[in-house]
Amino acid sequence: MSAQPYTILPFWFKRYHGAGLLMVNECGEYHFIDYADFDALISYKLPAKSTNMLDLKSKHFVSGQDIDQTIEMTATKHRTRKMFLNNFTSLHMMVITLRCNHRCEYCQVSCEDQDAHKYDMSSAVAKKVVDCIFQSPAPAIKIEFQGGEPLLNWSAITTTVEYAETINKTAGKYLEFVICTNLTLINSDQLDFIKSHGISISTSLDGPQGLHDSNRKLRIGESSYLAFLDKLKMTQEVLGADRVNALMTFTSNSIGRVTDIIDEYVRLGFSGLFLRSINPYGFAAKNVASLGYPMSEFVSAYREALHYIVKLNLEGTRFIEYYTTLLLTRILTPFPTGFVDLQSPSGAGIAGAIYDYNGDVYPADEARMLSRMGDSKFLMGNVFNNTYHDIFMGDIIQDLVKKSCLEIMPGCSSCVYRPYCGADPVRNYLEYKDAVGKRPGSPSCIKHTGIFDLLFGQLRQNDQPTMDVFWAWITNREVGEVSLA
Amino acid sequence: MRRFQGIPHKMKSARIGRVATSKVPMLSRGQTVLVQEASSPAGLGFAAILGTDAITGVFAPPSISGLSAEDLRALNAGDIVLVQPDGSITVLWEASLLNNAFLLSTACNCRCMMCPQPPETHSPHHLEMAQQVLRLVDPGFAGEICVTGGEPTLLGERLFQFLGQCTKIAPKASIVLLTNGKRYADFKFTKEMAQLGLQRIMHCVSLHADVDELHDQIVGSSGSFVKTQRGLHNLAKFRQRIEIRCVVSKLNADRLPQIAWHIYRNYPFVEHVTFMALEMTGLAIENQIDVWIDPFDYQKLLEEAVRSLHRAHMRVSVYNHPLCLVSPWTRSFARQSISDWKNIYLQRCEGCPGKASCCGFFSTSESRLSEHIQPLKQME
Numbered sequence: 001m002s003a004q005p006y007t008i009l010p011f012w013f014k015r016y017h018g019a020g021l022l023m024v025n026e027c028g029e030y031h032f033i034d035y036a037d038f039d040a041l042i043s044y045k046l047p048a049k050s051t052n053m054l055d056l057k058s059k060h061f062v063s064g065q066d067i068d069q070t071i072e073m074t075a076t077k078h079r080t081r082k083m084f085l086n087n088f089t090s091l092h093m094m095v096i097t098l099r100c101n102h103r104c105e106y107c108q109v110s111c112e113d114q115d116a117h118k119y120d121m122s123s124a125v126a127k128k129v130v131d132c133i134f135q136s137p138a139p140a141i142k143i144e145f146q147g148g149e150p151l152l153n154w155s156a157i158t159t160t161v162e163y164a165e166t167i168n169k170t171a172g173k174y175l176e177f178v179i180c181t182n183l184t185l186i187n188s189d190q191l192d193f194i195k196s197h198g199i200s201i202s203t204s205l206d207g208p209q210g211l212h213d214s215n216r217k218l219r220i221g222e223s224s225y226l227a228f229l230d231k232l233k234m235t236q237e238v239l240g241a242d243r244v245n246a247l248m249t250f251t252s253n254s255i256g257r258v259t260d261i262i263d264e265y266v267r268l269g270f271s272g273l274f275l276r277s278i279n280p281y282g283f284a285a286k287n288v289a290s291l292g293y294p295m296s297e298f299v300s301a302y303r304e305a306l307h308y309i310v311k312l313n314l315e316g317t318r319f320i321e322y323y324t325t326l327l328l329t330r331i332l333t334p335f336p337t338g339f340v341d342l343q344s345p346s347g348a349g350i351a352g353a354i355y356d357y358n359g360d361v362y363p364a365d366e367a368r369m370l371s372r373m374g375d376s377k378f379l380m381g382n383v384f385n386n387t388y389h390d391i392f393m394g395d396i397i398q399d400l401v402k403k404s405c406l407e408i409m410p411g412c413s414s415c416v417y418r419p420y421c422g423a424d425p426v427r428n429y430l431e432y433k434d435a436v437g438k439r440p441g442s443p444s445c446i447k448h449t450g451i452f453d454l455l456f457g458q459l460r461q462n463d464q465p466t467m468d469v470f471w472a473w474i475t476n477r478e479v480g481e482v483s484l485a
Numbered sequence: 486m487r488r489f490q491g492i493p494h495k496m497k498s499a500r501i502g503r504v505a506t507s508k509v510p511m512l513s514r515g516q517t518v519l520v521q522e523a524s525s526p527a528g529l530g531f532a533a534i535l536g537t538d539a540i541t542g543v544f545a546p547p548s549i550s551g552l553s554a555e556d557l558r559a560l561n562a563g564d565i566v567l568v569q570p571d572g573s574i575t576v577l578w579e580a581s582l583l584n585n586a587f588l589l590s591t592a593c594n595c596r597c598m599m600c601p602q603p604p605e606t607h608s609p610h611h612l613e614m615a616q617q618v619l620r621l622v623d624p625g626f627a628g629e630i631c632v633t634g635g636e637p638t639l640l641g642e643r644l645f646q647f648l649g650q651c652t653k654i655a656p657k658a659s660i661v662l663l664t665n666g667k668r669y670a671d672f673k674f675t676k677e678m679a680q681l682g683l684q685r686i687m688h689c690v691s692l693h694a695d696v697d698e699l700h701d702q703i704v705g706s707s708g709s710f711v712k713t714q715r716g717l718h719n720l721a722k723f724r725q726r727i728e729i730r731c732v733v734s735k736l737n738a739d740r741l742p743q744i745a746w747h748i749y750r751n752y753p754f755v756e757h758v759t760f761m762a763l764e765m766t767g768l769a770i771e772n773q774i775d776v777w778i779d780p781f782d783y784q785k786l787l788e789e790a791v792r793s794l795h796r797a798h799m800r801v802s803v804y805n806h807p808l809c810l811v812s813p814w815t816r817s818f819a820r821q822s823i824s825d826w827k828n829i830y831l832q833r834c835e836g837c838p839g840k841a842s843c844c845g846f847f848s849t850s851e852s853r854l855s856e857h858i859q860p861l862k863q864m865e
Contacts (some may be wrong), residue, residue, distance in 0.1 A: 058747045073751060
């Protein structure tokens with residue numbers, strides 16, 4: 001029997017912008033509190049009828065009279081948030097070829113020349129990969145075709161799609177396909193196939209012509225932007241704009257250009273963008289001096305971009321920043337959100353896997369790149385030589401899970417943003433030769449704490465129109481539908 | 486419920502019957518109450534005859550006379566009425582309404598401070614009467630059957646049987662069950678309810694606060710909050726359809742935004758959330774010093790609560806709040822939620838452009854009305 005007047009449940013906290021504290025608990029609830037009440041809380045002197053006390057009970061920071069029930073409620077919410085773990089691997093990426101007609105400055109996959117056909121995935125490999133994919137217990141399967149430039153090995157794509165659809169007639173899974181392509185080689189026959197099989201397109205756009213061309217180069221030396229623009233129009237016309245998304249990579253060239261980049265996305269009919277910082281693999285590792293930047297630069301750019309995008313939405317242009325949407329969904333909703341690169345435990349292997357052109361299986365694209373750089377630590381197996389069980393239940397994947405639970409990782413375990421963040425063990429290994437890594441203070445930590453600081457600053461400010469925009473993104477509705485303004 | 490009073494003749498016992506306005510075949514007359522303006526001698530076999538003039542004669546059936554033409558016009562074919570030896574006529578079921586209610590018991594395991602219908606000890610009479618009425622309901626009825634109390638879940642097996650009969654007799658009707666949800670804390674009970682396999686039932690669970698002490702204080706029974714919480718989660722485990730009903734009083738008005746957030750974070754599976762204004766009768770009047778609050782005074786808090794649920798894409802409604810007492814933004818969530826028979830408008834409401842879509846007032850609450858009732862200046 002506790003002598004204290006109330007029971008405080010585990011929580012994390014942080015002093016916040018000199019104006020009180022932010023508290024977060026295991027079920028993902030957050031609460032802003034002033035210093036005086038915080039001190040009163042932890043010294044068990046917070047009055048029972050004070051608003052903060054009632055709020056903290058309401059959000060399960062403090063137990064009600066029935067502590068078992070409070071723990072049960074917390075457990076239910078925690079379980080719900082971790083539900084992304086239930087279905088096991090659903091994202092399956094296939095490296096259709098390593099060949100590419102581009103040679104981008106920041107390419108993390110170290111592509112090969114356009115005529116290096118030995119790096120193509122054969123139809124025999126493709127079918128064997130599909131067989132492996134369909135052994136996953138996941139009820140929803142997304143097969144993503146990557147490269148190199150996957151369109152250079154088109155027959156492997158059609159073989160995979162048709163074979164997977166045949167298998168799915170009996171498997172009955174929710175099956176999706178995405179082609180990650182620079183689009184410059186796409187033709188109308190391919191588009192007809194893409195359309196009739198309901199395939200989505202994920203392409204790359206770094207901004208206006210000059211910026212795009214300085215990052216993304218065609219091997220033959222012409223502007224890749226003009227070739228892209230032409231094919232983008234054609235693709236959007238055939239498939240509809242909503243089936244075509246683009247990724248942007250933020251390089252040192254992008255600094256100071258975020259509004260130009262966003263304007264370009266809006267102008268070209270994209271419904272949103274995903275602001276991505278550069279990854280230190282492949283060519284990017286070699287070019288880090290010219291393309292890299294301190295992560296604090298990225299956070300500043302992100303802040304500027306978010307401010308600008310919210311303004312666009314309030315002025316009537318519906319446009320989404322996808323990373324913000326993901327993070328806000330984690331903060332503001334009780335629902336689970338899987339995101340391979342930022343979850344705890346990491347999604348590497350257990351949420352996503354990548355199949356190299358030769359049938360080798362890795363937990364993440366970065367692990368495959370590491371292998372190309374000479375360290376095959378994360379090679380989980382090969383679809384010809386190993387069973388599904390060997391590959392997905394082996395030591396590598398188990399080790400990755402063990403070493404990527406933020407709950408038990410020093411530094412992260414005590415971070416106020418821990419319930420919303422995630423681990424990237426492969427990247428940690430790459431940077432520190434250790435999957436656990438030295439995360440506090442790492443570029444990824446600077447990026448995420450910076451973004452969380454920014455988002456919680458917005459939540460604290462609670463500007464009503466901004467909140468309407470955020471909720472419109474989270475619930476996938478028009479801003480006007482949310483605000484009723 | 487609508488009631489009329491007339492002069493009884495030969496009314497030896499209370500009868501429940503379905504209203505007919507024209508003659509029906511002999512065989513079905515025993516359960517038929519004939520309504521006729523002019524007296525006609527050929528009324529043999531009816532449960533009762535209602536009219537303006539008395540029916541005389543040795544063979545005349547039981548009847549109630551002295552009713553006005555207006556009273557008689559208010560009774561429609563298909564209505565189900567209770568006629569009693571004292572000459573009273575109570576309409577138990579109105580065929581023209583989309584929503585009819587069955588009160589199964591006045592017993593309750595809560596004693597809510599704002600309850601408009603104070604709990605009493607259980608009497609089987611309510612359930613028996615409901616069963617009699619149910620048997621007379623038109624099988625084509627496609628509206629809503631509201632099952633209420635007291636606390637209907639206290640009837641256990643008898644409630645299950647009644648609900649089963651509802652779907653058997655009126656398969657197109659949907660059922661709303663008004664409950665405090667405590668009984669659903671019993672997993673086995675909830676499982677049995679779910680196993681009835683009723684497709685068209687909505688469990689409307691009362692939840693008046695986001696913290697135990699406040700909810701328990703309001704419902705007058707400690708441990709209630711925890712039971713209702715468990716009940717909500719048990720219902721969700723069986724994929725039952727759930728609505729949460731929160732009655733706003735002086736006790737919980739200042740926590741409306743937090744209550745809304747608590748509902749979203751803990752019960753995001755509920756299909757509908759409603760915020761209801763007080764019906765100032767029964768215990769609500771007895772406790773009016775503690776419970777009464779003018780909706781006008783909490784309109785900002787109500788807006789905030791509705792806004793946060795609407796943002797989170799929850800379906801949310803505001804019941805029993807006249808349009809002039811909620812903020813303009815909230816008006817599109819306000820529903821005409823007051824049952825016809827006790828729904829009134831005030832003199833002041835004439836000429837209000839919002840009247841056609843406004844819920845108006847409870848006739849039962851006339852003694853305690855907001856001081857801010859006024860015609861809307863313009864419709865939004």
